[in-house]
Amino acid sequence: xxxxxxxxxxxxxxxxxxxxxxxxxxxxxxxxxxxxxxxxxxxxxxxxxxxxxxxxxxxxxxxxxxxxxxxxxxxxxxxxxxxxxxxxxxxxxxxxxxxxxxxxxxxxxxxxxxxxxxxxxxxxxxxxxxxxxxxxxxxxxxxxxxxxxxxxxxxxxxxxxxxxxxxxxxxxxxxxxxxxxxxxxxxxxxxxxxxxxxxxxxxxxxxxxxxxxxxxxxxxxxxxxxxxxxxxxxxxxxxxxxxxxxxxxxxxxxxxxxxxxxxx
Amino acid sequence: xxxxxxxxxxxxxxxxxxxxxxxxxxxxxxxxxxxxxxxxxxxxxxxxxxxxxxxxxxxxxxxxxxxxxxxxxxxxxxxxxxxxxxxxxxxxxxxxxxxxxxxxxxxxxxxxxxxxxxxxxxxxxxxxxxxxxxxxxxxxxxxxxxxxxxxxxxxxxxxxxxxxxxxxxxxxxxxxxxxxxxxxxxxxxxxxxxxxxxxxxxxxxxxxxxxxxxxxxxxxxxxxxxxxxxxxxxxxxxxxxxxxxxxxxxxxxxxxxxxxxxxxxxxxxxxxxxxxxxxxxxxxxx
Numbered sequence: 409x410x411x412x413x414x415x416x417x418x419x420x421x422x423x424x425x426x427x428x429x430x431x432x433x434x435x436x437x438x439x440x441x442x443x444x445x446x447x448x449x450x451x452x453x454x455x456x457x458x459x460x461x462x463x464x465x466x467x468x469x470x471x472x473x474x475x476x477x478x479x480x481x482x483x484x485x486x487x488x489x490x491x492x493x494x495x496x497x498x499x500x501x502x503x504x505x506x507x508x509x510x511x512x513x514x515x516x517x518x519x520x521x522x523x524x525x526x527x528x529x530x531x532x533x534x535x536x537x538x539x540x541x542x543x544x545x546x547x548x549x550x551x552x553x554x555x556x557x558x559x560x561x562x563x564x565x566x567x568x569x570x571x572x573x574x575x576x577x578x579x580x581x582x583x584x585x586x587x588x589x590x591x592x593x594x595x596x597x598x599x600x601x602x603x604x605x606x607x608x609x610x611x612x613x614x615x616x617x618x619x620x621x622x623x624x625x626x627x628x629x630x631x632x633x634x635x636x637x638x639x640x641x642x643x644x645x646x647x648x649x650x651x652x653x654x655x656x657x658x659x660x661x662x663x664x665x666x667x668x669x670x671x672x
Numbered sequence: 673x674x675x676x677x678x679x680x681x682x683x684x685x686x687x688x689x690x691x692x693x694x695x696x697x698x699x700x701x702x703x704x705x706x707x708x709x710x711x712x713x714x715x716x717x718x719x720x721x722x723x724x725x726x727x728x729x730x731x732x733x734x735x736x737x738x739x740x741x742x743x744x745x746x747x748x749x750x751x752x753x754x755x756x757x758x759x760x761x762x763x764x765x766x767x768x769x770x771x772x773x774x775x776x777x778x779x780x781x782x783x784x785x786x787x788x789x790x791x792x793x794x795x796x797x798x799x800x801x802x803x804x805x806x807x808x809x810x811x812x813x814x815x816x817x818x819x820x821x822x823x824x825x826x827x828x829x830x831x832x833x834x835x836x837x838x839x840x841x842x843x844x845x846x847x848x849x850x851x852x853x854x855x856x857x858x859x860x861x862x863x864x865x866x867x868x869x870x871x872x873x874x875x876x877x878x879x880x881x882x883x884x885x886x887x888x889x890x891x892x893x894x895x896x897x898x899x900x901x902x903x904x905x906x907x908x909x910x911x912x913x914x915x916x917x918x919x920x921x922x923x924x925x926x927x928x929x930x931x932x933x934x935x936x937x938x939x940x941x942x943x944x945x946x947x948x949x950x951x952x953x954x955x956x957x958x
Contacts, residue, residue: 413865415865416759416762416763417763419760419763420760420763420767420775423756423760424775424778425777425780427778427779427782427788427833427836427837428778429786429793429797430790430792430796430797430830430833431782431789431793432793432796433789433793433796433797434789434793434796434801436793437796445796445799445801447803486687487688488688489690490683490684490685490687490688491684491685491688491689492686493684494680494681494682494684494685495685497679498680498791499676500678500681500682502682503681504840506685507695509682509697510685510688510692511694512697513692513694513696515890515929516696516700516935517783517890517893517894517911517934517935517938518894518896518933519699519702519894519896519911519914519915519931520703520894520914520931520935521696521699523703523756523914523918523924523931524699524700524702524703524929524931525695525699526699526918527699527702527703527706527924527928528699528702543694543695544695546691546695547691547692547696549938550688550692554688555853557711567864604784605926606910608784608785608786608787610786610787610788610896610897610909611896611897614896614915615918615919620686624785625788628789628792629788629897629900630761630785630794632788632791633900633901634899636795638794638795640792640945641792641796642793644786644788644789644793647785647786647789648785648789651781651784652781654784655781655784660766664773664776664777664780664781666778668776668780668783668784668837668838669842
């Protein structure tokens with residue numbers, strides 16, 4: 409076992425405390441029985457969790473975000489799997505350009521993408537529509553799936569596929585029976601990380617969504633811009649707990665550190 | 673690996689390429705052209721090409737302050753993320769299997785939690801009635817609340833929290849390629865902790881620090897939610913100014929011009945930082 413200097417260990421736990429502090433704070437405040445932001449130590453209750461259920465706009469925004477995230481992640485996966493296989497298994501002129509283009513949404517600030525898409529959709533007469541939001545989220549999360557698919561496909565031994573081919577399997581059979589099963593963990597991890605990124609996305613959606621198509625982060629942001637109340641804390645705590653559950657699923661599937669490395 | 677003149681890879685990549693061209697490339701070109709049209713109050717976008725929006729930015733002191741604040745903030749956040757992210761990645765790489773799993777959830781897990789949620793946590797912590805001020809007052813270190821909401825310091829603290837995991841991840845990735853024997857050799861030759869870190873570990877993780885630093889800088893300069901909530905109206909940065917121009921003043925051409933300049937500066941800083949560091953530490957990039 410390597411010995412780590414005690415000063416560094418103290419630093420490590422201070423760092424961990426810094427990372428946890430705002431999340432713990434949100435969770436604590438959500439249990440207050442007061443009408444304003446306060447600690448729950450002199451009166452705790454479920455009041456603000458029960459209050460969520462009466463907030464139709466938040467509940468609707470939550471469902472909208474879940475559907476949007478699942479749709480965008482699925483569409484992005486359908487686009488990224490063939491593209492990822494082409495990039496991982498073939499050398500062809502223009503390969504680097506195509507890879508760069510498909511990863512480019514990672515490089516463009518979301519606020520810039522947001523206003524560009526707002527102008528674009530307005531000219532198409534589609535601003536604030538759900539399909540516009542879905543298309544925007546699909547290209548935004550495509551790079552996350554693509555990277556995990558390319559990583560999974562690159563680490564895989566092509567002689568297996570060649571063996572299947574030489575035994576008479578058609579290319580469709582090779583894909584379905586040999587190639588796809590081997591990259592499934594990458595695809596599944598990619599889908600989940602794409603879903604999380606779509607679900608959390610705020611800055612681009614603020615410009616693309618309209619009052620009728622507000623996602624949960626947009627709704628929360630607009631609420632915070634007016635007032636910070638314990639309702640936001642209880643909604644946030646629900647999101648923190650859901651994220652923890654997703655993290656456990658991701659860890660089971662794929663290894664949390666590998667998925668997080670794809671988050672950059 | 674297949675190579676040759678087959679059209680198959682192009683067919684496989686086409687759907688994704690078309691989607692990205694349609695919903696990223698085309699809108700960006702449209703935005704660039706939008707920045708070259710005049711804004712006519714009450715009417716909207718004018719008809720004749722002009723550089724008036726860029727001229728207004730170059731002339732108006734108001735925008736200079738906002739750009740200086742944005743990039744000063746991004747630079748400070750990047751420096752702090754390097755200062756605390758590099759040692760944290762080092763500790764993470766040396767923890768036992770079990771503690772590392774726990775620490776990854778704590779240190780890197782917040783990346784998966786919405787920025788709105790994390791910023792809300794900081795808004796609660798930093799307020800005049802917030803926990804930090806209550807602790808400071810109770811300890812007698814200060815006699816009246818320290819103002820942290822709607823200040824530069826507050827935004828920097830919250831942005832460091834949001835962005836430092838990117839730095840830890842990037843440095844951690846390059847630490848995994850590091851040969852532990854070099855550290856042991858240095859230690860056995862009598863080097864202390866600080867010397868080992870400064871002379872052995874740090875030079876070898878420079879590529880990780882560089883890529884992490886570039887990500888943090890670009891994300892800090894274009895961050896919206898955190899400066900908007902913690903900084904508020906009084907502490908505008910470029911992204912919140914773009915938001916106000918677009919959705920408040922409805923001056924889309926000026927907002928588009930601000931966005932173009934933001935992207936150009938971020939790109940220019942990234943490219944020059946890359947060149948500078950690669951020249952300075954040539955040997956570790958080979």
